[in-house]
Amino acid sequence: MNLESLLALVVSSTLVYSAPLILAALGGVYSENSGIVNIGLEGIMTVGAFTSIIFNLTFASSLGIWTPWLGALVGAIFGLVFSLLHAFATINLHADHIISGTVLNLLAPPLGVFLIKAIYEKGQTANITANFGYANIPGLADIPVLGKIFFANTSAPAWLAIILTIAMWFILYKTRLGLRLRSAGENPQAADTLGVNVYKMRYLGVLTSGFMAGLGGAVFAQSISGNFSISTIVGQGFMALAAVIFGKWNPIGAMLSSLFFGFAQSLSIIGAQLPGLSKIPTVYMQIAPYVITIIVLVLFLGKSVAPAADGVNYIKAK
Amino acid sequence: MIKVTAKQKRLLVPLISVIAGFLVGAIIMLIWSYNPFSAYAAMFNGALGTMSGLGETIREATPLIFTAIGFAIASKAGFFNIGLPGQAQAGWLTSVWVVLANPNLPKYILLPLAIIAGAFAGAIVAGIAGYLRAYFGTNEVITTIMLNYIVLYLCQYLMQQIMPSSLRTDTDTTKDIGSNGSLHIDWLSHLFGDSRINAGIFLGIIALVIFWFLMKKTTVGFEIKAVGLNPFASRYAGMSTKKNIIVSMLLSGAFAGIGGVVQGLGTYQNYFTQTSSVDIGWDGLSVALLGNSTAIGILLAALLFSILKIGGLGMQTAAGVPYEIVSIVIAAIIFFIAISYVFDLLFKIKKSKTYRHPLKKGVEIGPNNGVDSPDFKLQKEG
Numbered sequence: 127m128n129l130e131s132l133l134a135l136v137v138s139s140t141l142v143y144s145a146p147l148i149l150a151a152l153g154g155v156y157s158e159n160s161g162i163v164n165i166g167l168e169g170i171m172t173v174g175a176f177t178s179i180i181f182n183l184t185f186a187s188s189l190g191i192w193t194p195w196l197g198a199l200v201g202a203i204f205g206l207v208f209s210l211l212h213a214f215a216t217i218n219l220h221a222d223h224i225i226s227g228t229v230l231n232l233l234a235p236p237l238g239v240f241l242i243k244a245i246y247e248k249g250q251t252a253n254i255t256a257n258f259g260y261a262n263i264p265g266l267a268d269i270p271v272l273g274k275i276f277f278a279n280t281s282a283p284a285w286l287a288i289i290l291t292i293a294m295w296f297i298l299y300k301t302r303l304g305l306r307l308r309s310a311g312e313n314p315q316a317a318d319t320l321g322v323n324v325y326k327m328r329y330l331g332v333l334t335s336g337f338m339a340g341l342g343g344a345v346f347a348q349s350i351s352g353n354f355s356i357s358t359i360v361g362q363g364f365m366a367l368a369a370v371i372f373g374k375w376n377p378i379g380a381m382l383s384s385l386f387f388g389f390a391q392s393l394s395i396i397g398a399q400l401p402g403l404s405k406i407p408t409v410y411m412q413i414a415p416y417v418i419t420i421i422v423l424v425l426f427l428g429k430s431v432a433p434a435a436d437g438v439n440y441i442k443a444k
Numbered sequence: 445m446i447k448v449t450a451k452q453k454r455l456l457v458p459l460i461s462v463i464a465g466f467l468v469g470a471i472i473m474l475i476w477s478y479n480p481f482s483a484y485a486a487m488f489n490g491a492l493g494t495m496s497g498l499g500e501t502i503r504e505a506t507p508l509i510f511t512a513i514g515f516a517i518a519s520k521a522g523f524f525n526i527g528l529p530g531q532a533q534a535g536w537l538t539s540v541w542v543v544l545a546n547p548n549l550p551k552y553i554l555l556p557l558a559i560i561a562g563a564f565a566g567a568i569v570a571g572i573a574g575y576l577r578a579y580f581g582t583n584e585v586i587t588t589i590m591l592n593y594i595v596l597y598l599c600q601y602l603m604q605q606i607m608p609s610s611l612r613t614d615t616d617t618t619k620d621i622g623s624n625g626s627l628h629i630d631w632l633s634h635l636f637g638d639s640r641i642n643a644g645i646f647l648g649i650i651a652l653v654i655f656w657f658l659m660k661k662t663t664v665g666f667e668i669k670a671v672g673l674n675p676f677a678s679r680y681a682g683m684s685t686k687k688n689i690i691v692s693m694l695l696s697g698a699f700a701g702i703g704g705v706v707q708g709l710g711t712y713q714n715y716f717t718q719t720s721s722v723d724i725g726w727d728g729l730s731v732a733l734l735g736n737s738t739a740i741g742i743l744l745a746a747l748l749f750s751i752l753k754i755g756g757l758g759m760q761t762a763a764g765v766p767y768e769i770v771s772i773v774i775a776a777i778i779f780f781i782a783i784s785y786v787f788d789l790l791f792k793i794k795k796s797k798t799y800r801h802p803l804k805k806g807v808e809i810g811p812n813n814g815v816d817s818p819d820f821k822l823q824k825e826g
């Protein structure tokens with residue numbers, strides 16, 4: 127295997143595994159910046175995964191190559207609906223963010239499997255035929271060397287996720303809306319005094335996280351697992367949460383850490399094909415994202431980086 | 445608005461949550477045209493109708509008691525130990541390994557040794573999170589989640605690469621443990637229709653008593669609660685916040701670890717590779733939340749969830765309803781517990797007639813040291 131095709135293999139598999147993480151982590155960034163901790167990303171991804179698979183199986187014959195993209199949209203919408211539960215519980219009913227998020231994680235897998243059993247009368251779905259597969263980015267794929275490594279035979283959802291990252295970074299840091307969203311997470315009392323509708327901003331944050339995590343779950347299901355079962359989403363949501371923290375609650379940072387985690391994940395899978403790496407036990411690659419997250423938290427003292435009012439309920443005085 | 449006493453409210457909140465959870469399950473069943481009445485009837489019949497069903501229900505409750513105590517101790521100290529699955533898994537693998545590695549030790553040495561080793565393993569995993577919290581201020585929710593996955597993959601690695609192949613049947617399953625390290629009791633199992641009920645339940649009841657005693661009657665428990673209620677005040681009173689954080693996490697992890705031990709030495713008699721977080725961890729968390737972290741509450745909640753989980757199997761075969769409805773009901777119950785603010789709106793706590801303000805009637809209380817707004821005055825009685 128020459129260097130060029132070796133790099134192409136590493137880059138494309140990194141992108142495939144990163145795409146769901148980037149999308150879910152972006153959602154997490156918005157939710158946490160608005161002041162709502164969302165450890166329910168895992169559950170929302172599960173909802174996105176199983177709704178997109180059901181959509182894909184049902185409409186693949188009539189929609190053709192657009193099926194996975196529409197499936198991703200469906201997954202995202204259902205993720206948004208599911209996250210309403212978390213938003214309502216934490217924002218209006220003053221629930222503990224961690225408990226409410228845990229409920230999403232407890233609820234989504236059995237709900238998915240229950241519906242799969244009720245619809246298909248078996249515990250896991252059939253494999254989908256219309257998945258994302260590998261795509262060439264038109265124009266860019268023709269660039270010599272770089273084009274082959276980065277843009278040929280690559281993951282289209284990953285490039286979408288990278289473009290979304292830049293857009294969401296811009297919204298969060300360069301627009302009035304983003305400033306208001308962050309103010310709801312930094313100091314809701316002050317924001318409220320200045321006329322920012324804290325509840326609205328927090329709903330926006332949580333629902334964005336629902337949409338994005340649903341999208342991430344749908345991308346994972348339609349590009350990596352190919353079906354839905356109880357073990358489709360195991361840990362991706364928590365890894366996205368880790369990426370939020372490793373990326374210091376910033377969209378760009380979350381994307382870069384997702385790429386790194388995706389790289390570590392893909393190494394534990396394609397490592398056997400790479401010279402020199404096949405000797406290293408895969409366990410190091412598997413635990414790397416989690417160990418690194420803890421180290422990052424310890425180094426930053428776990429305090430100064432998170433939005434100041436992240437996880438704190440804001441109860442508006444009557 | 446309904447007026448109740450504080451004690452009544454403590455009972456009403458979990459009770460209404462449970463009923464509401466069952467209702468959610470019933471509604472979902474109705475939507476998909478299953479009959480909820482026959483389903484719930486089959487559930488209770490399956491869990492309580494036969495001696496073997498009853499035995500399995502008690503067996504299922506045993507590890508949940510331990511993991512729930514683990515969660516409760518940490519939460520009394522103000523921590524959300526979400527790492528119960530990892531701690532239980534560490535305890536499970538360790539205890540089975542200790543027993544398998546010492547086939548010739550007598551039971552009265554080996555069994556306590558294995559249990560202590562399992563508790564130790566769980567305590568170490570939780571202790572890492574406690575230490576980082578105490579000395580670096582690292583959020584324990586994140587560290588324990590991350591530790592769950594670190595333990596999950598480490599156990600896979602230890603099992604497949606490090607454990608001597610003489611102790612395994614294949615790379616994913618260990619050999620069954622010998623009787624010198626087992627919690628299995630012949631007469632107990634026969635009494636309950638040859639179910640997998642084991643000595644773990646006696647340990648569980650002892651653990652509940654220890655938990656109650658620890659929290660109500662000892663200095664350790666008092667300090668843990670004090671730190672949980674107000675870390676600044678307890679520091680002012682001379683308690684070491686750091687020490688108490690670590691102690692509470694060590695105790696929490698030890699109990700969760702024994703939960704895993706009971707699974708290994710009692711229920712399964714071996715260890716097999718786990719592909720996702722161990723379920724007794726998440727269920728233990730739910731049990732503690734429903735049981736409001738009290739000893740008696742944990743016992744009742746553990747039994748309820750075990751009825752659901754064991755009865756769910758009977759429901760699937762007898763009424764044809766997918767087993768997953770059980771997990772949906774449990775999640776719904778915890779959701780209602782989480783939104784207990786609704787209950788605050790619904791129920792108003794009655795002031796008891798004998799209640800008097802500690803200060804003399806009519807005495808105004810001065811500025812509140814800036815804790816609240818400076819002109820804050822406590823309302824006068826009557």
